[in-house]
Each structure stands twice: as structure tokens, then as C-alpha cells.
Amino acid sequence: MSQGIEHKPDILAIVTTDDKQIKNGKATMIVCDDETEQKKIMQEMALALRADVVRLSNGMYLLVR
């Protein structure tokens, strides 16, 4: 993807297994049943959105571009 190094990415979607983490925000939030499903959904969405993935220490995946 064509970008400059000073590019500030946007959060496109969040994939989590914990519904308590759902808060307001513009990014789409997807809650999965378990970690296997979470990884699968994250990978599929990353491909569809041509996004990069950040894994937070609480297990949440951010899809950013």
C-alpha cells in the first residue's frame, strides 16, 4: 500500500472475544466466541480490508490502515 512514513493509521475494525470490551466508537467491533474464531475472522477481515493487524496485550486485534 502506498504510504508515507508519517502516515497515521485509522482503526477500521476491532476483533475481540470479550463482549465487556465493547465501547462506543466509529470502528466496527466484532465479538467472537473463542480465540480460534477470533484469529480466523481477523485474518479474513485483514485480507478484505487490506489492513494491517495490531495485537493488543489484552488479546484484542485492531485492524488498521
Next chain:
Amino acid sequence: MSSGALSTDYLLMIITAILTGTIARWLVLKEDYRQYPSYPNGYLIHLVTGFVAASLGAVALPALLTKNFVAVTFLTLAIQQFRDVRKMEKSSMKDLENTEFTHRGDAYIDGIAKTFEARNYFALLVSLSASIGYAVTDYILDVGVVKLVVSVAVGFLVFYLLKRFSKGKVIQDIATVEPGAISIREDQLYVNDIFVSNLVGSDVAQDFLQKEGLAVVIRPKEQHYRIALDNYGQRQAILFEVTRALGVRRYAFTRKQFTTGEIAIAIAPILQDSGAMAEVVKNTPLLENTRKSHAMMQTNLVGEES
């Protein structure tokens, strides 16, 4: 020299100067690993503008010698033309930004465009000096071959001096470049011990970078060289050159280490050649607008300090 408006002498003077100036432009129109300008259309455009620049330089002296002082004002036309060359290059490269995996960046584009403008001045000054060489020899020794030889020699001497004067530095003049080791720690990408990015959260990305990724670490030779290396435009230019030379399958990262001033570059290239990657980084031009003169900073330009 005869006083006719277009005597054989003047014609020879003009033609020799035009040819010398155009050849000078051709000699600095190099196609290296950066592949810019592209062959053949880019070449043709710049050879023709170089020819026009050389023509303007070549006819300046005959215009003066024939007391056509007003005609010399067309040199202002030359300045305008060269500025247009710079604008043309700039807009052309900016239009192409979105087609590249990594941007050239505004600083690099500005540097390249300025170089193209400056090289038209090469053609003009070389042809002007060639015509001066011809005219001066004509007063001293009216022998056709000698005049031609001196004219060309003076032209190429000026060309050599201009080329030396305008020669820029490259990254290896201010820094050492060594291959770096890519590792993933806690879903974050590291090159040696430099944190580079956390945009590699997926297992696929991590495996891919560990198998296919290449990295280099740039270490400034002196602390003050960090000013140039830390510049966004300079790092963008390095990243652009690396991705352009090796191709890129996915990911192109750069990060600076604040404490040591080291710069890490990591990419997953098409051509797996770490030596070539280091070489490309070493030969990336040091951008004119990021260069700082350390010696100048220590000079007291405004007189005694109070």
C-alpha cells in the same frame, strides 16, 4: 573574426558551443539503479531541453559581439524555461506517488526536481564558456582547429568544475549501513534491538516477515549527522529507494532509535539480496534540504560575541 551577422566563424562558434553544452547535459543524464529518468521518453525530453539550454548559452556571446544587447535578455527566458523543467519534474513525480508502494516524499521530489533544473544550467554555462573560449582564442590565434579544440576544452573544464561543485553526498558518507536481524517479540517487529512496528499482529504476517523479511541498520558516524538522518524526508527517500530497487511483496517499515540515533529499515522484498539492500541504502542521496553544515553552526557569522 568577420563582422557579418552569421559569418562562418560565428556559425562554428555557435555550433561548437551548442554541441558541447548538449553533450554535457547528456553526460549527466545518467540512468543508474534508480532508473530515473526512464528510457527513452524521459531521456528525449531532457536531451531536448538540454539542447535548448545549450543553444541559449551558445548565442549569448555572438549576440553581444554583434552589439545586439537586447537579445541577451533572452537569458531570462532561459531561467523561466529551467524553472518550468523543475515544475514539470515535480508535478510528474507527484502524479506518480500513488502508483508506488512507498512514496518518494516531498523532500526527495524537490531534490530531484532541483537537480534537473541545475543540470540545464550545466548545459547553458558549458555552452556559454565554450563560446567564450572560441572567441578569446580567435583574438589570440586565428587558427580554426585550435579555436575548436580550445572551445571544447574550456567547455569540458567548466563542466568538470560544475560537476564537482554540484556533487551531492550519499548516506555512506555520514553513516554505516549493516544488515540487521529481524525478530518478533510479543507480536512486535524488532530489527536487532530496535522496535520497528506493531503492525504485525497476525501470525501470518509474523511468519512471513521472519521468513521473507530483510533489514538494515543505519548508524550515524557522528552525533550531528542524526539531524539529517532523523529527517522524515530523508528516511522516506531511503525507504523508497530500497523498495524501488528490490521490489516489495508486503511491508516497508522504518523506525529510528531515539537513544542511539540508529535507523532500522525492514521490508519483505521480491529480490532476497541483503547485500544489494545495504548497497542501495548506502548510495541513497543525502537530500540537499536535510543537509546541515556542522562547521557553519560553530562559525560566528555576526562578529564578536558580547
